[in-house]
Amino acid sequence: MLQIIIIILAVAFILYTILGGADFGAGILEIFAGRRGERTVSKAIAPVWEANHVWLILAIVIIFTGFPLVYATLSLSLHIPLMVVLIGIVLRGTAFTFRYYDVSPDKTHKYFTSFFEISSFITPFFLGITLGAMILGDIPPDNAGSFSERFILPWFNLFCVAMGLFTIAIFGYIAAVFLTGEAKNTPEQRKYSRLSKIFLSSTFAMGLLVFLSAEYNNRHLLADFFGSVLCIISFSLVILLIPVIFYLVNHPKTIYLRIAIGAQVALIIFGWFAMQFPVIIFEKGGTHLTFYNTQAPYATLYQLFIALIVGLILIVPCFYFLFKVFKGSDE
Amino acid sequence: MEDLLAARLQMALSLGFHIVFACIGIAMPVFMAFSEWRWLRTGRQAYLDVAKAWSKGVAIFFAVGAVSGTVLSFELGLLFPEFMKHAGPIIGMPFSWEGTAFFVEAIALGVFLYGWKKLNKWVHWISGIVVGISGIMSGIFVVAANSWMNSPTGFVWKDGKATEIDPVAAMFNDAWFSQALHMTLAAFVATAFAVAGVHAFLLIKNRKIEFHKTALKIALSFGAVAAILQPLSGDISAKDVAKRQPAKLAALEAHYKTSTHAGFVFGGIPNNKTEQVDYAIHVPGLLSYLAHGDFNAEVIGLDKFPKEERPPVVITHVAFQIMILSGCLLALAGLLFIIFSTRWKNILSKKWWLVFIAWLTPIGFIAVEAGWTVTETGRQPWIIYGVMKTKDAVSTMPGLQYSFYSIMAVYVLLTIIIIWLMRKHIARLQTDYPSAKIETE
Numbered sequence: 001m002l003q004i005i006i007i008i009l010a011v012a013f014i015l016y017t018i019l020g021g022a023d024f025g026a027g028i029l030e031i032f033a034g035r036r037g038e039r040t041v042s043k044a045i046a047p048v049w050e051a052n053h054v055w056l057i058l059a060i061v062i063i064f065t066g067f068p069l070v071y072a073t074l075s076l077s078l079h080i081p082l083m084v085v086l087i088g089i090v091l092r093g094t095a096f097t098f099r100y101y102d103v104s105p106d107k108t109h110k111y112f113t114s115f116f117e118i119s120s121f122i123t124p125f126f127l128g129i130t131l132g133a134m135i136l137g138d139i140p141p142d143n144a145g146s147f148s149e150r151f152i153l154p155w156f157n158l159f160c161v162a163m164g165l166f167t168i169a170i171f172g173y174i175a176a177v178f179l180t181g182e183a184k185n186t187p188e189q190r191k192y193s194r195l196s197k198i199f200l201s202s203t204f205a206m207g208l209l210v211f212l213s214a215e216y217n218n219r220h221l222l223a224d225f226f227g228s229v230l231c232i233i234s235f236s237l238v239i240l241l242i243p244v245i246f247y248l249v250n251h252p253k254t255i256y257l258r259i260a261i262g263a264q265v266a267l268i269i270f271g272w273f274a275m276q277f278p279v280i281i282f283e284k285g286g287t288h289l290t291f292y293n294t295q296a297p298y299a300t301l302y303q304l305f306i307a308l309i310v311g312l313i314l315i316v317p318c319f320y321f322l323f324k325v326f327k328g329s330d331e
Numbered sequence: 332m333e334d335l336l337a338a339r340l341q342m343a344l345s346l347g348f349h350i351v352f353a354c355i356g357i358a359m360p361v362f363m364a365f366s367e368w369r370w371l372r373t374g375r376q377a378y379l380d381v382a383k384a385w386s387k388g389v390a391i392f393f394a395v396g397a398v399s400g401t402v403l404s405f406e407l408g409l410l411f412p413e414f415m416k417h418a419g420p421i422i423g424m425p426f427s428w429e430g431t432a433f434f435v436e437a438i439a440l441g442v443f444l445y446g447w448k449k450l451n452k453w454v455h456w457i458s459g460i461v462v463g464i465s466g467i468m469s470g471i472f473v474v475a476a477n478s479w480m481n482s483p484t485g486f487v488w489k490d491g492k493a494t495e496i497d498p499v500a501a502m503f504n505d506a507w508f509s510q511a512l513h514m515t516l517a518a519f520v521a522t523a524f525a526v527a528g529v530h531a532f533l534l535i536k537n538r539k540i541e542f543h544k545t546a547l548k549i550a551l552s553f554g555a556v557a558a559i560l561q562p563l564s565g566d567i568s569a570k571d572v573a574k575r576q577p578a579k580l581a582a583l584e585a586h587y588k589t590s591t592h593a594g595f596v597f598g599g600i601p602n603n604k605t606e607q608v609d610y611a612i613h614v615p616g617l618l619s620y621l622a623h624g625d626f627n628a629e630v631i632g633l634d635k636f637p638k639e640e641r642p643p644v645v646i647t648h649v650a651f652q653i654m655i656l657s658g659c660l661l662a663l664a665g666l667l668f669i670i671f672s673t674r675w676k677n678i679l680s681k682k683w684w685l686v687f688i689a690w691l692t693p694i695g696f697i698a699v700e701a702g703w704t705v706t707e708t709g710r711q712p713w714i715i716y717g718v719m720k721t722k723d724a725v726s727t728m729p730g731l732q733y734s735f736y737s738i739m740a741v742y743v744l745l746t747i748i749i750i751w752l753m754r755k756h757i758a759r760l761q762t763d764y765p766s767a768k769i770e771t772e
Contacts, residue, residue, distance in 0.1 A: 051434070051437045053397070054433060056401065057401055058430050060404050065424070065426060068419035068420050072408060072412040072415055072416035073412075075405065075409045075412050079728045082409060083734050083737070085405075086401070086405050086406075086409075089401055090402060090745070091741065093397065094748075097391055097395075098391065098748060098752060150728075151728055296496075297420060297496045300421070303423075303427075303498040304427055307431065308427065310431065311434065314435055315431065315438070318435055318439065322438045325442060325446055
């Protein structure tokens with residue numbers, strides 16, 4: 001049962017990265033590719049963005065119900081970056097909706113767009129920083145120490161910044177690949193296919209930076225990486241998928257392209273999971289928070305399990321229907 | 332600013348902001364689906380126009396509701412980590428159900444808003460029904476978590492830790508039914524009267540616009556029924572609070588001294604020094620009756636509680652009076668609407684009536700905010716009633732006021748933008764919808 005809850009949490013995390021990532025990424029691409037793609041972006045995101053972001057809420061609910069100590073530690077030690085993430089989520093979602101639903105666009109449209117783009121950039125950056133802080137292991141156990149040791153240094157360092165940049169790059173990459181399939185005409189499609197390649201290269205570069213900066217911050221991620229067979233296999237598959245995606249963005253077969261990018265992102269996250277399982281948060285001094293030492297009592301996990309299974313039975317067909325209605329046929 | 336105060340203010344602000352959008356998200360889908368159903372049955376253009384115009388507004392409100400709800404799910408931990416550490420496993424269950432219901436709502440709303448052209452009419456209508464049901468469900472589930480804070484069950488508190496956790500018992504706590512009923516009705520009352528008020532206001536200038544008349548009629552009909560039922564549900568709540576949270580009841584009625592044949596205090600300002608309520612009207616015996624169904628029953632006063640365990644009396648009492656007054660006013664309006672519309676066919680064309688309804692626009696939401704103030708402030712100093720104090724649950728991070736200021740800035744900005752966008756939306760109605768055209772005779 002615990003295993004299934006962990007799997008559902010991982011799936012929610014992967015889906016949020018892919019779907020939410022594509023949403024954030026679309027905003028990031030607007031910054032780099034100019035605003036001419038705005039209509040494509042808006043049309044692609046509008047019907048689905050709220051549903052996409054519910055995966056984050058699902059993940060949070062699983063964590064605070066099933067692994068309460070993890071949630072309490074995260075929200076105490078990483079208060080500052082999480083606050084920024086929250087404000088980013090609010091500004092981004094509302095700016096997007098305001099811009100899309102404004103019945104008579106005028107000068108303010110420009111401001112909504114700026115808010116949308118800036119928050120699309122900052123939110124993933126701080127999401128990455130938060131994730132980085134969980135991996136790095138500078139969070140003091142029992143929240144002891146000076147103000148900066150407790151609330152600043154765990155996330156304000158080279159490694160976490162690298163993780164933030166990596167998150168931005170990969171979200172941009174996911175969005176570019178998705179939008180290749182959404183593009184309405186050849187020049188636009190070419191633009192996104194070019195962006196896919198640029199962002200893939202940056203993702204790769206930022207990935208390297210993550211590993212290098214980890215060594216710099218005394219976190220021997222490479223050793224962990226080579227210590228996990230599953231991790232090596234999944235990252236090898238990620239690399240093998242690169243030429244496939246390069247081929248597919250030039251010869252758009254939307255469905256295969258999406259499967260390929262989905263698989264690639266899922267494998268990256270799976271590899272990361274495999275590398276650090278069962279640890280969720282690394283803490284200073286080696287008392288790490290794991291799925292096992294933070295799990296809620298049996299009765300709670302059992303109820304959570306039932307709620308999740310019933311929830312998925314309800315949600316999955318609805319989600320399928322939503323995507324079928326809006327993504328299936330191009331009018 | 333003290334950290335505890337900052338955390339409480341931020342939570343109050345976030346809840347107070349979110350609840351407006353949550354109410355709209357609960358009630359509006361039902362109104363839209365109703366209007367669409369009338370259109371499917373009668374084929375009258377106005378019904379379709381109203382459903383469509385409303386759905387455009389709802390898209391904006393729903394987005395704000397979704398993101399401000401996300402904020403809350405994080406803030407519970409960001410502001411009160413110690414609370415969530417213990418409460419998470421106990422009340423996680425209603426949150427997981429709420430998550431599911433909200434998920435379905437978000438998906439169905441996506442289908443409803445964007446599927447006008449792509450779907451069969453009846454399939455589209457069903458998606459609206461699904462939005463309505465899942466919206467109501469998610470509200471009911473999330474209230475279970477709050478009612479548990481008022482009526483904590485399903486665990487044994489031992490040595491500062493919860494043991495023998497029973498999430499099912501926690502979810503089906505004693506306060507759930509009365510609170511969920513009161514909140515769901517409140518969502519309908521507040522939204523209905525706000526919507527009715529806006530359409531009434533627009534009708535005052537030109538009383539022939541079919542669009543606004545149709546919208547007003549739907550909103551007022553729902554609002555009237557809900558507003559008349561609300562005092563009954565309030566009575567259930569009052570009796571429940573009297574039983575489980577005597578300190579809260581004493582605070583909301585500023586009932587300082589335990590007594591039999593206790594009087595109901597209308598209005599006034601409680602004075603904590605003299606333990607009297609200044610400028611108030613007293614109705615002897617009524618409080619005993621309302622709380623226990625007997626004019627001579629004993630009502631526990633604040634004197635039974637040590638000073639440090641009393642809720643802030645002034646805020647609780649004043650908020651309670653505001654809620655009662657607003658609720659009664661709306662119930663009266665609902666009753667009058669039902670009486671008048673059976674007597675006169677053209678009540679919706681009478682100027683005095685439209686002016687009256689237009690004035691009522693904010694009253695429902697004022698009642699909702701006041702009601703939440705009552706239930707949250709009335710529980711203080713506890714975060715989990717009788718188990719954990721709010722001051723022991725608050726985050727140990729210094730400088731929480733900066734979190735509060737930033738959230739406040741964001742929400743103030745959003746409020747201004749939303750009002751402005753709604754004004755634009757209304758200004759465009761007559762160009763976008765045939766039935767909203769002003770007829771020139």
